[in-house]
Amino acid sequence: MHDRLLVATRKGLxxxxxxxxxxxxxxxxxxxPVSMVLADPRDGTLYAALNLGHFGVKLWRRRAGEPDWQEVxxxxxxxxxxxxxxxxPGGPPTAPWSLQQLWILxxxxxxxPGRLWAGTIPGGLFRSDDGGDSWTLNRPLWDQPERREWFGxxxxxxxxxxxxxxxxxxxxxxxxxxxxxVWQSRDDGASWACTSDGMHAxxxxxxxxxxxNIQDPHRMVHCAGQPDxxxxxxxxxxxxxxxxxxxxxxxxxxxxSFGFAVAVHPREPDTAxxxxxxxDECRIPVAGRFVVHRTRDGGQSFDVLDAGLPPxxxxxxxxxxxxxxxxxxxxxxMGSTTGGLWLSDDGGERWQCLSAHLPPIYxxxxx
Amino acid sequence: MPRIVFAPAIQRHVASPAREVAGTSVAxxxxxxxxxxxxxxxxxxxxxxxxxxxxxxFVDGVAVRDRQWLSDSVRPDSxxxxxQALTGG
Numbered sequence: 001m002h003d004r005l006l007v008a009t010r011k012g013l014x015x016x017x018x019x020x021x022x023x024x025x026x027x028x029x030x031x032x033p034v035s036m037v038l039a040d041p042r043d044g045t046l047y048a049a050l051n052l053g054h055f056g057v058k059l060w061r062r063r064a065g066e067p068d069w070q071e072v073x074x075x076x077x078x079x080x081x082x083x084x085x086x087x088x089p090g091g092p093p094t095a096p097w098s099l100q101q102l103w104i105l106x107x108x109x110x111x112x113p114g115r116l117w118a119g120t121i122p123g124g125l126f127r128s129d130d131g132g133d134s135w136t137l138n139r140p141l142w143d144q145p146e147r148r149e150w151f152g153x154x155x156x157x158x159x160x161x162x163x164x165x166x167x168x169x170x171x172x173x174x175x176x177x178x179x180x181x182v183w184q185s186r187d188d189g190a191s192w193a194c195t196s197d198g199m200h201a202x203x204x205x206x207x208x209x210x211x212x213n214i215q216d217p218h219r220m221v222h223c224a225g226q227p228d229x230x231x232x233x234x235x236x237x238x239x240x241x242x243x244x245x246x247x248x249x250x251x252x253x254x255x256x257s258f259g260f261a262v263a264v265h266p267r268e269p270d271t272a273x274x275x276x277x278x279x280d281e282c283r284i285p286v287a288g289r290f291v292v293h294r295t296r297d298g299g300q301s302f303d304v305l306d307a308g309l310p311p312x313x314x315x316x317x318x319x320x321x322x323x324x325x326x327x328x329x330x331x332x333x334m335g336s337t338t339g340g341l342w343l344s345d346d347g348g349e350r351w352q353c354l355s356a357h358l359p360p361i362y363x364x365x366x367x
Numbered sequence: 368m369p370r371i372v373f374a375p376a377i378q379r380h381v382a383s384p385a386r387e388v389a390g391t392s393v394a395x396x397x398x399x400x401x402x403x404x405x406x407x408x409x410x411x412x413x414x415x416x417x418x419x420x421x422x423x424x425f426v427d428g429v430a431v432r433d434r435q436w437l438s439d440s441v442r443p444d445s446x447x448x449x450x451q452a453l454t455g456g
Binding site: 052053054055056058071074076077079080096097098099 | 376377380406409410411413414415417419421422451452
């Protein structure tokens with residue numbers, strides 16, 4: 001169980017440590033939007049991705065035991081074709097070949113020291129093999145003809161926000177795109193296949209609702225102990241796969257099946273947590289009641305958990321990276337876009353508020 | 368030689384004092400700075416080498432017209448200001 005919680009916010013990176021109670025340290029990168037943070041479990045290195053409004057995306061690294069952060073390279077898109085291809089007939093605008101957001105950062109496998117995967121807006125997947133000193137765009141995915149049909153969901157351009165590396169085989173990488181479905185590679189990124197069969201987007205025209213390539217997974221996670229068990233909080237609801245993403249099934253939650261975040265127990269694939277909200281554009285807790293959904297039977301039933309969470313009216317929204325479960329499957333953290341931060345040590349039964357006044361929270365991670 | 372000045376908001380990230388640089392275009396002047404300070408590149412230019420969307424460059428008080436190639440000319444006594452647009456909260 002980790003006693004450090006990293007909180008990436010619109011106004012800096014906050015670190016909380018548990019020594020008796022949880023204490024909040026001063027922000028690092030104070031005032032800067034921190035879009036993603038990673039504590040690499042392989043060597044303890046910290047990474048913080050900044051999205052400076054005027055000056056672009058930056059990545060900083062702090063090696064374990066070192067006091068200072070060091071700015072390292074960011075993913076850079078190669079020279080774009082001139083002119084850019086015209087949009088497909090009736091299709092989304094052509095994405096620029098320019099980094100807009102570093103949306104997710106994940107370590108490679110235990111057998112791949114230095115390997116990092118970065119998911120970005122406008123939809124490029126980048127790989128580093130030297131801890132962020134250099135990056136390479138994954139061309140097989142970027143050059144996939146279907147990519148031109150991806151479109152932005154909440155942002156102007158599509159983006160990769162979830163990456164899962166299979167602990168059984170580091171060459172097996174699964175990622176999720178808003179809006180472009182779930183994609184998998186079994187050869188370390190040399191080839192990709194869209195694996196969103198069974199997902200549906202009922203807000204689309206009937207002919208396109210089942211199109212695997214236009215699905216809008218808001219967040220995808222796998223069970224570390226049983227990686228073929230995947231959960232997706234989708235724009236249209238919750239989907240679950242028990243066969244490594246080959247097929248997805250609908251799961252209906254009680255309060256609302258809409259939301260952004262999902263976390264899955266690291267060893268119990270039937271146990272997952274969600275934070276419901278009113279669909280689609282409304283995006284507030286249902287009736288101002290801020291709750292967490294938990295299933296322990298693969299989505300057949302849900303507990304509605306609110307002990308320790310603020311009573312109604314509470315309009316906290318938890319964004320896609322704002323919910324995390326620790327390696328013990330009991331400790332959870334949750335941060336909202338209105339700056340509320342909560343922690344549970346018993347699988348969500350009871351929550352304690354660590355702060356109600358942080359900047360808007362983009363991501364929480366243990367490590 | 369033209370003089371190039373970076374706004375304090377940029378200096379906050381990468382200190383880059385005002386200096387005189389050789390060049391008869393904004394691009395040439397900027398290239399001279401970036402040769403000395405390559406770390407500044409990503410703060411000013413995007414992946415395709417264009418001036419970042421929320422930055423502006425003024426030459427003698429006039430915003431440059433060519434944000435793609437920064438081909439606007441500068442005179443030996445020109446003052447080049449690199450500044451940020453004001454956005455957000």
